[in-house]
Amino acid sequence: DFSQALEEIKPAYGASEEEIQEVIQNGIIEFDSEIHEILEKGKLFVNQVAKSERTPRVSVLLNGLPGSGKTVFAATIAWQSQFPFVKIISPDRMVGFSEAQKISAITKTFNDSYKSPLSVIVVDSLERLLDWTYLGSRFSNAVLQTLLVLIARKPPKGRRLLVLATSSLGQHIVDLGFSEVFDASIKVPPVSHLGQLEVVLRSVELFASESELRETLRQLSSAGFPRNASEAETPTLPLLVGIKKLLSIIEMARQEPESAGQRLMNALF
Amino acid sequence: DFSQALEEIKPAYGASEEEIQEVIQNGIIEFDSEIHEILEKGKLFVNQVAKSERTPRVSVLLNGLPGSGKTVFAATIAWQSQFPFVKIISPDRMVGFSEAQKISAITKTFNDSYKSPLSVIVVDSLERLLDWTYLGSRFSNAVLQTLLVLIARKPPKGRRLLVLATSSLGQHIVDLGFSEVFDASIKVPPVSHLGQLEVVLRSVELFASESELRETLRQLSSAGFPRNASEAETPTLPLLVGIKKLLSIIEMARQEPESAGQRLMNALF
Amino acid sequence: DFSQALEEIKPAYGASEEEIQEVIQNGIIEFDSEIHEILEKGKLFVNQVAKSERTPRVSVLLNGLPGSGKTVFAATIAWQSQFPFVKIISPDRMVGFSEAQKISAITKTFNDSYKSPLSVIVVDSLERLLDWTYLGSRFSNAVLQTLLVLIARKPPKGRRLLVLATSSLGQHIVDLGFSEVFDASIKVPPVSHLGQLEVVLRSVELFASESELRETLRQLSSAGFPRNASEAETPTLPLLVGIKKLLSIIEMARQEPESAGQRLMNALF
Amino acid sequence: DFSQALEEIKPAYGASEEEIQEVIQNGIIEFDSEIHEILEKGKLFVNQVAKSERTPRVSVLLNGLPGSGKTVFAATIAWQSQFPFVKIISPDRMVGFSEAQKISAITKTFNDSYKSPLSVIVVDSLERLLDWTYLGSRFSNAVLQTLLVLIARKPPKGRRLLVLATSSLGQHIVDLGFSEVFDASIKVPPVSHLGQLEVVLRSVELFASESELRETLRQLSSAGFPRNASEAETPTLPLLVGIKKLLSIIEMARQEPESAGQRLMNALF
Amino acid sequence: DFSQALEEIKPAYGASEEEIQEVIQNGIIEFDSEIHEILEKGKLFVNQVAKSERTPRVSVLLNGLPGSGKTVFAATIAWQSQFPFVKIISPDRMVGFSEAQKISAITKTFNDSYKSPLSVIVVDSLERLLDWTYLGSRFSNAVLQTLLVLIARKPPKGRRLLVLATSSLGQHIVDLGFSEVFDASIKVPPVSHLGQLEVVLRSVELFASESELRETLRQLSSAGFPRNASEAETPTLPLLVGIKKLLSIIEMARQEPESAGQRLMNALF
Amino acid sequence: DFSQALEEIKPAYGASEEEIQEVIQNGIIEFDSEIHEILEKGKLFVNQVAKSERTPRVSVLLNGLPGSGKTVFAATIAWQSQFPFVKIISPDRMVGFSEAQKISAITKTFNDSYKSPLSVIVVDSLERLLDWTYLGSRFSNAVLQTLLVLIARKPPKGRRLLVLATSSLGQHIVDLGFSEVFDASIKVPPVSHLGQLEVVLRSVELFASESELRETLRQLSSAGFPRNASEAETPTLPLLVGIKKLLSIIEMARQEPESAGQRLMNALF
Ligand SMILES: Nc1ncnc2c1ncn2[C@@H]1O[C@H](COP(=O)(O)OP(=O)(O)OP(=O)(O)O)[C@@H](O)[C@H]1O
Ligand SMILES: Nc1ncnc2c1ncn2[C@@H]1O[C@H](COP(=O)(O)OP(=O)(O)OP(=O)(O)O)[C@@H](O)[C@H]1O
Ligand SMILES: Nc1ncnc2c1ncn2[C@@H]1O[C@H](COP(=O)(O)OP(=O)(O)OP(=O)(O)O)[C@@H](O)[C@H]1O
Ligand SMILES: Nc1ncnc2c1ncn2[C@@H]1O[C@H](COP(=O)(O)OP(=O)(O)OP(=O)(O)O)[C@@H](O)[C@H]1O
Ligand SMILES: Nc1ncnc2c1ncn2[C@@H]1O[C@H](COP(=O)(O)OP(=O)(O)OP(=O)(O)O)[C@@H](O)[C@H]1O
Ligand SMILES: Nc1ncnc2c1ncn2[C@@H]1O[C@H](COP(=O)(O)OP(=O)(O)OP(=O)(O)O)[C@@H](O)[C@H]1O
Ligand SMILES: [Mg+2]
Ligand SMILES: [Mg+2]
Ligand SMILES: [Mg+2]
Ligand SMILES: [Mg+2]
Ligand SMILES: [Mg+2]
Ligand SMILES: [Mg+2]
Known part of the structure; x- marks a missing residue:
């Protein structure tokens, strides 16, 4: 057989x-x-x-x-x-x-x-x-x-x-x-909206607390990044990052736990 | 001799x-x-x-x-x-x-x-x-x-x-x-109208029933593909597919018998 | 010496x-x-x-x-x-x-x-x-x-x-x-008018009968090909074919004796 | 370990x-x-x-x-x-x-x-x-x-x-x-304003006296070179010199101690 | 020595x-x-x-x-x-x-x-x-x-x-x-006027008789070729032929003595 | 040591x-x-x-x-x-x-x-x-x-x-x-005015007599070549010759002592 x-x-x-x-x-x-x-x-x-x-x-x-x-x-x-x-x-x-x-x-x-x-x-x-x-x-x-x-x-x-x-x-x-x-x-596809980003961030557990995660997403959202697939079609500020790059950015941010959110955002702009 | x-x-x-x-x-x-x-x-x-x-x-x-x-x-x-x-x-x-x-x-x-x-x-x-x-x-x-x-x-x-x-x-x-x-x-020549396509589809027996074949051709026709050689000269939507590619498309469609017609049509657009 | x-x-x-x-x-x-x-x-x-x-x-x-x-x-x-x-x-x-x-x-x-x-x-x-x-x-x-x-x-x-x-x-x-x-x-020079073409056609005996030859030349003439050197200078439809290509065309035409004239003409256009 | x-x-x-x-x-x-x-x-x-x-x-x-x-x-x-x-x-x-x-x-x-x-x-x-x-x-x-x-x-x-x-x-x-x-x-970054230049000049001790250093910086400043980081953003006369080149210029200037300031300035224009 | x-x-x-x-x-x-x-x-x-x-x-x-x-x-x-x-x-x-x-x-x-x-x-x-x-x-x-x-x-x-x-x-x-x-x-310099051409023609004895030479030169002159250096500066028809090419042309013309003048002229145009 | x-x-x-x-x-x-x-x-x-x-x-x-x-x-x-x-x-x-x-x-x-x-x-x-x-x-x-x-x-x-x-x-x-x-x-720098040329000419002793030298320089001056550095900045006729070429020109001119001045001038234009 x-x-x-x-x-x-x-x-x-x-x-x-x-x-x-x-x-x-x-x-x-x-x-x-x-x-x-x-x-x-x-x-x-x-x-x-x-x-x-x-x-x-x-x-x-x-x-x-x-x-x-x-x-x-x-x-x-x-x-x-x-x-x-x-x-x-x-x-x-x-x-x-x-x-x-x-x-x-x-x-x-x-x-x-x-x-x-x-x-x-x-x-x-x-x-x-x-x-x-x-x-x-x-x-x-x-x-x-x-x-x-x-x-x-x-x-x-x-x-x-x-x-x-x-x-x-x-x-x-x-x-x-x-x-x-x-x-x-x-x-x-690349990661192209904050909904997807959230899944990734949770999965790799970058943030120690839920509030930090929430706050980071909120800031990214108010900066203009699309929140979901439909917003991603005509974004104020497009989010287009390969998962590999994103995971690398996250690891760098992880080196400075106190300012991880800030580091992550800097890298995404 | x-x-x-x-x-x-x-x-x-x-x-x-x-x-x-x-x-x-x-x-x-x-x-x-x-x-x-x-x-x-x-x-x-x-x-x-x-x-x-x-x-x-x-x-x-x-x-x-x-x-x-x-x-x-x-x-x-x-x-x-x-x-x-x-x-x-x-x-x-x-x-x-x-x-x-x-x-x-x-x-x-x-x-x-x-x-x-x-x-x-x-x-x-x-x-x-x-x-x-x-x-x-x-x-x-x-x-x-x-x-x-x-x-x-x-x-x-x-x-x-x-x-x-x-x-x-x-x-x-x-x-x-x-x-x-x-x-x-x-x-x-490539396959360039639905008449020719029909001959091919019958020959390779993609569809289990005559009605499925008919339905697929009807949909392709109403989408604008030329029905015969004379329509193919000034097509609304040209059909220009090599027989080799067409046979490959058909085999892919065959993998999902329930939606073969749909798969075929997706590939032809 | x-x-x-x-x-x-x-x-x-x-x-x-x-x-x-x-x-x-x-x-x-x-x-x-x-x-x-x-x-x-x-x-x-x-x-x-x-x-x-x-x-x-x-x-x-x-x-x-x-x-x-x-x-x-x-x-x-x-x-x-x-x-x-x-x-x-x-x-x-x-x-x-x-x-x-x-x-x-x-x-x-x-x-x-x-x-x-x-x-x-x-x-x-x-x-x-x-x-x-x-x-x-x-x-x-x-x-x-x-x-x-x-x-x-x-x-x-x-x-x-x-x-x-x-x-x-x-x-x-x-x-x-x-x-x-x-x-x-x-x-x-290439063969550039029907007078020259006639010499070639007679020489290689493509046609079985004189009338076939005549008829073919007549059709080519009425299609607009130049009949002689002076017409060739400002032709309606230029005739410019190397003798080697012409002899090859003639041999192909010879394969279908019944439609040799037609084949010859198709190839010359 | x-x-x-x-x-x-x-x-x-x-x-x-x-x-x-x-x-x-x-x-x-x-x-x-x-x-x-x-x-x-x-x-x-x-x-x-x-x-x-x-x-x-x-x-x-x-x-x-x-x-x-x-x-x-x-x-x-x-x-x-x-x-x-x-x-x-x-x-x-x-x-x-x-x-x-x-x-x-x-x-x-x-x-x-x-x-x-x-x-x-x-x-x-x-x-x-x-x-x-x-x-x-x-x-x-x-x-x-x-x-x-x-x-x-x-x-x-x-x-x-x-x-x-x-x-x-x-x-x-x-x-x-x-x-x-x-x-x-x-x-x-290159050396881009006189504040930075001063640090370098002091560090390598090009000038024998503080007054020579002051005088040179004064002349460079009045020539229009930016005095600090904020002036360097919209300079009258930009200063953009790699530290390696700058150190080399300083060594040449050092060969003629009597006119070191002059040599330095010539090289920076 | x-x-x-x-x-x-x-x-x-x-x-x-x-x-x-x-x-x-x-x-x-x-x-x-x-x-x-x-x-x-x-x-x-x-x-x-x-x-x-x-x-x-x-x-x-x-x-x-x-x-x-x-x-x-x-x-x-x-x-x-x-x-x-x-x-x-x-x-x-x-x-x-x-x-x-x-x-x-x-x-x-x-x-x-x-x-x-x-x-x-x-x-x-x-x-x-x-x-x-x-x-x-x-x-x-x-x-x-x-x-x-x-x-x-x-x-x-x-x-x-x-x-x-x-x-x-x-x-x-x-x-x-x-x-x-x-x-x-x-x-x-190339041969650029008929005066020079004449020296060459005499030197290589292309023509059997003086009259043939004269006649050829006369025809070339009336065709517009410059007769001397001053005419060569603004020629009706410029004459610009390397001596090597000219001697080659002469030898070809020599093959047909009866029409040497004609051959020479054809080649010069 | x-x-x-x-x-x-x-x-x-x-x-x-x-x-x-x-x-x-x-x-x-x-x-x-x-x-x-x-x-x-x-x-x-x-x-x-x-x-x-x-x-x-x-x-x-x-x-x-x-x-x-x-x-x-x-x-x-x-x-x-x-x-x-x-x-x-x-x-x-x-x-x-x-x-x-x-x-x-x-x-x-x-x-x-x-x-x-x-x-x-x-x-x-x-x-x-x-x-x-x-x-x-x-x-x-x-x-x-x-x-x-x-x-x-x-x-x-x-x-x-x-x-x-x-x-x-x-x-x-x-x-x-x-x-x-x-x-x-x-x-x-190249030789760019007659003052410099004069130094060179004297140094290599091209001319037998001072008057010949003077005469040559006078002619070059009246032709429009700059006489000194300031004239060389906006010359009527620029003089821009490498010293190596100039020395070579001088040696050629030396071959015909009777017309050395003339030869020199021809070469400089
Ligand atoms: N949804 C996902 N899709 C793809 N890769 C993911 C996903 N989630 C996590 N990963 C991880 O992301 C990385 C993707 O890297 P991979 O080398 O496959 O990318 P790539 O597109 O081939 O990159 P490159 O363009 O450099 O070749 C892998 O380490 C993989 O484990
Ligand atoms: N009417 C047809 N004409 C040509 N091929 C056909 C026809 N009907 C079925 N076929 C099949 O289609 C395939 C045509 O492939 P083939 O390799 O000859 O195409 P090709 O034009 O040479 O492709 P490529 O451009 O990749 O070289 C073959 O497998 C052949 O058996
Ligand atoms: N009048 C003709 N002139 C030239 N070739 C003739 C003539 N009549 C018959 N032929 C035949 O036509 C053919 C001409 O072919 P040939 O190879 O000389 O052409 P070609 O110009 O060299 O071609 P290619 O450009 O392919 O090199 C020969 O077979 C020759 O015997
Ligand atoms: N702040 C400084 N930053 C860098 N180099 C400095 C600094 N201060 C002093 N130096 C000296 O300046 C020199 C810089 O040379 P370096 O070869 O690193 O430059 P580089 O940018 O690699 O040059 P290159 O483009 O030629 O490769 C070194 O000798 C270093 O010791
Ligand atoms: N006045 C002349 N000047 C030059 N060549 C002459 C003159 N009179 C006769 N000749 C002959 O003309 C020919 C000139 O040929 P030569 O090979 O020197 O020309 P070339 O300019 O070197 O040609 P190419 O551009 O092919 O190298 C020689 O055979 C020479 O004997
Ligand atoms: N003032 C001068 N400056 C330079 N060379 C001079 C001067 N006076 C005389 N000479 C002579 O002029 C010649 C200059 O030639 P040299 O080969 O140095 O020129 P170069 O600029 O290197 O030329 P190239 O571009 O061909 O390399 C030398 O023979 C030198 O002896
Ligand atoms: Mg890869
Ligand atoms: Mg193939
Ligand atoms: Mg050939
Ligand atoms: Mg380096
Ligand atoms: Mg040669
Ligand atoms: Mg050199």
Whole structure:
């Protein structure tokens, strides 16, 4: 049966469990119902790959601002798939690689996946894999071409593959030709109103007392930040902060408990 | 006789049957009479190569939007030719190749074809073979020059060659100098009205009931999508979707049978 | 005497007769008196090289639209010179060469020619030798510089050399600096009126009956194509087709004898 | 305990004490209260790294005009951290390195730091590490990508890292994509009014007599230089000089004690 | 004495007499008094190098249209110097050289010259040595820098060097930085009026009879070509042809004696 | 004592006396009091390096028009310093070097200097060291970065270094980032009025008689050239000639003693 096949395959080419777990260890704070929906969509794509006869390969792009949580979503969906082959292609593990070495590492991961009946590959941070820089729109065309072909390529007969890529390239995704190779794309949202912020603040317990929390939110509200989703559409003062950045700001504020609220607000302006 | 020659030649340099069959295995849905005409035109070119004394080399370009079915048409025409030498030059098989390796692989295929009295070469996806990217109009000039010379080059005495190339480069084909090397070009159309869509939907049996199908088409129609070819010329809301993308959308919709119609419609807007 | 010298030289560095004959085998259809004049001009240059003391090197550029017959003219003039050394430098024989290999092959041909008292070198398709592409005006500067020097360089004492180059680069010839290195240039014309077309059609016997030919010409005429040279100067609908393309169109039309006229006309619009 | 761990680790991969001490040996003149605040902020980040569970990696950018003292601040904060691993990545020690050698040296420093429980890395002078030049906005993209990944990369489990980078790139920091990888940024101010200048002049004892000092300041004041912070906001004649440049000017002036005031003033205009 | 020194030196590093003689063998037609003056100026520079204590190195640029005779003038001045070391640095002898090989050959010639007490180096055709092309203003910066340094460099103590460079780069000479390294520049004029043309035609004896010559000149005059230097300043129809091109045209015309005048005129328009 | 230390050090890494003497052998004509001041300023910087504790490294830029005497000033200041280590980094000694070889030679000179307690390095002609060309603002970024770091780098403890660089790059010095690395800059002036010219002419004794000199100056004056410094500020006809060019012009004029005045004037217009 399936789980047995899984057992046998793993030793052969190893689902890099540790790597994935490291990425997802800090968990996901559900500061909005959208967060849940992203994971649900992920499950649908996992099912499609596992079941549909006609689409043995499905590729999905997760895009959003820097630090909005793209990597953690991709890794979580991959992990929850329970597919026997799950790998992350990450720039973190390619520091100092030459263009040729990068291409070879990327290609190897795809080729390895073809040995498993069911695979997920997370292609993390297209911008860094491509050596992208806005100044002069420079990037590695060789890596780009490799990714364009590999993401679009059908796996061999009997093999199924889900590709989850992350990117903060925005519209450049189209200019670079990526839009043709993805079957679907999921938008990862930033924290954009005080209702969401409150969920996060409670979750990480920045403030010692409820009153401090209340007071901070009140001040942010009177400064003009949107209080809820509908206000966020036409904000006096927009709040657009990636969850990763927000968590980092909170940790800095935590260093000075007496003035945490003040520090937090300074950083948000 | 001919078939005997075929037998003898095959072992020597192998018509890559598997490769071709893999490409054409999903078949062609005849959602329009144009589909049939493309295959007929293909046969004419096959005949011309086989018979005309003056044109031992004929080259044809299949162009169309991404996912419109260019590769499957080229492969089908090649397969139906029953020529002893049939090969696909595909970026899928050149991942990670250096420029020099690509050129050498392409050149080898043409040189191999010169050993057979009758050959078809499918040059698939000029844009990927060239490492083309719209951003900065970058491409490999060395591969371009190789293709320009090889596609235009007459095979040696007594040898005949049909070249079928595919591309979604649109007008860039002219800028790149390809227009001079092709004897003819065939336009591969996207699905552009609901009549065609209906043929496809019936063919893949997305809906469990006729009423669901009807309802979905009715809603799409009232949304403004053209109902037939003549409406498609001046559409309220244009429908322009490659068959490959359409089939992918359908498979996603199939994952949630209860709301398949809705999913399909969301994806088409 | 001369012919004896010729005999002796040939074995040493071989006039590549086969190569030349292959190019000229399809012959030249004299669809206009200009065609004859080109060959006559060629003979004058051959004589000048053979006789003038002051110009041991003459270089001539044949330019014209793609497929207008430049290569066949250059090869024919070269062949008719009956010089002991006749060689074609052709991109067809340099596929996959690196820049350095191209330069070395080109240089070798010129150096070899210096061993013969009388030589013709056909430098075919400057645009392909240079890896020229209109998109971004890219080209190999190293090959360009090599050609500029070699075409302008005087052969050693007692040696005489005619260089015949072909190009469809139009005005770019000047930008690239070629205009300074050629002593003269010959324009190769396309088929530009129905009178010329008729000569070609009769010559290749596309139509089974005289009436079919007449009818086709009549229709083309009433569509607005110029009937003769004077009409071609201010045409309602210009006819500008290289003879090579025209012959290819004719062969395609020939595949459907019943509708050959129609096919021909479609292709000409 | 902690200090013992420190002892043990040092021999293994050496905190380069000498290197750091060399940088900080000339000390910091507290010409403004801001100077003190910078060092205090530095301590907060050091604490955050040492204590916060959620932010095992904190990265801070020190930016300011050339010669404003960025390097000395970064080195001082690093030194005062008393972390067992403290290293400076400096262009001074990479003269003549190839791009690959630079990348390898940078990467090695980060990898070495992962062996220590607590580390500080000073990434000094991003502009020189990147081979940045304003003329044509040239820079090494390979070094840029390496820094972007390494500065953002989380250290392995149980390791903590503070990255202190310095730069005078101003807004180009954003174009180059650095703004995403820093958790915070500190502005290093130039000397901008005569009150600050006076502190510096007294500290380095340029003038032999109080009257000379007074007279020089008086002249500078009447020339229009701002006398204090509030005047510096809308100065008649702005004073904007890095402390490094200022100290160099003072040393030149010192060579001619009789006209030191005059020399100083000439250099400040 | 001097001539003895000359004898001894020659065998050591060879004045390449043959090479020079080959260049100057066709002689100089004195079609204008300017021609004589160029050679006289040349002698002055030769004397300056030989005698002035303060200028052991003099560098002169000969510039003019392509084919105006720059090379023959430089070679003639060099030859007439009777200096023991006379060499031509010519692109003709560097075909197929890599950039590094070119630089090494150029450098070697200069270093060799330093072994002779008196030397002339002809640096022929700066544009070709630099791989210059107008399209995109491409050139070899490495060769340029080498020439800029070598032409400006003082020879070692006791050595004297005259550098004669030729170029048709016009104003680009300034852009490329050459204007700073030449002590003087000489303009080589084209044939610009019929008086000069007549001298040339008589000298090469194109026409069999005086009347033919007269008739041709009369026709050219009535076509509007300037008859003398003063008319050439504001010509109806300018005549601007390099002597090299003119001599080539004459040889072509000579092939058809009966219509030589006509051919000549066609070519001049 | 100091002079003994000097004796001991020299053999070890040699102050290249010959090299320097060669550069300064032709002497400096004091055609203006400014000339003297430049040398005095030089001495101040030498003293600063030798004495100030706080500035063990001082870097000075000498900039001016081509041929204004920058190199001779830098070499003279270096020579007069009597420091044990004096070296010139000159493009003249790097002809044909690759980028890497240049960088290595430059770096070696700096590293060698660190072995001497007191050193001067003349970095001659930044533009040629950088392979600078105005056309397209091309230059070697690798050499630039090396110079930026080395000129700014503090020598090791106990070592002192004066860097004297020369350049005619004008404002490009700023664009290239050099302005940040120099502590001071000295402007080297051209000959700009007839008073200065007269000093030069007398010094080199171009004219045989006082009357000839007077007459020439009178003519230049009436032509509109400025007679003195104040006229030079708003000249009718500006005189702006580097002393090097002027001396070269004078030597040419000297070749024709009878018309020396005329020749001189022609060259100055
Ligand atoms: N709702 C959430 N969504 C995403 N991440 C969350 C959420 N709540 C908490 N987190 C935490 O926020 C961090 C998001 O970081 P992550 O690296 O996934 O962002 P990213 O968008 O990939 O950033 P980058 O643009 O730098 O690649 C993770 O540490 C994750 O555990
Ligand atoms: N009428 C049709 N025409 C073409 N393809 C069809 C048709 N009906 C079904 N198909 C299927 O649609 C898919 C078309 O994909 P194909 O790769 O040929 O498109 P493509 O234009 O080459 O795409 P790409 O631009 O990505 O190269 C194939 O799987 C094919 O079996
Ligand atoms: N009058 C003619 N002139 C030239 N070619 C003719 C003529 N009549 C028939 N032909 C045939 O037409 C073809 C011309 O092809 P050729 O390769 O010489 O053209 P081309 O201009 O060199 O093309 P390209 O631009 O592709 O290099 C040859 O096969 C030749 O035999
Ligand atoms: N208040 C101060 N802040 C900074 N540096 C000071 C201060 N007072 C004195 N200094 C001295 O000024 C010098 C500042 O030099 P530093 O190299 O740190 O500047 P920098 O901004 O890094 O320069 P660069 O832009 O060239 O890298 C040091 O020698 C330092 O000892
Ligand atoms: N008055 C003249 N001046 C120069 N050349 C003359 C003159 N009369 C005859 N000639 C001949 O004209 C030819 C000039 O050619 P030369 O190669 O010197 O020209 P060029 O300007 O160097 O050409 P290019 O621009 O191609 O380098 C030589 O063959 C020379 O013998
Ligand atoms: N007052 C003067 N100043 C400078 N040089 C003088 C002066 N008087 C005479 N000379 C002589 O003028 C020449 C100046 O040449 P130098 O090479 O120093 O100029 P440069 O500015 O370095 O030129 P380049 O821009 O070519 O590098 C030297 O030969 C020097 O001996
Ligand atoms: Mg991420
Ligand atoms: Mg395809
Ligand atoms: Mg051709
Ligand atoms: Mg610094
Ligand atoms: Mg020449
Ligand atoms: Mg100099």
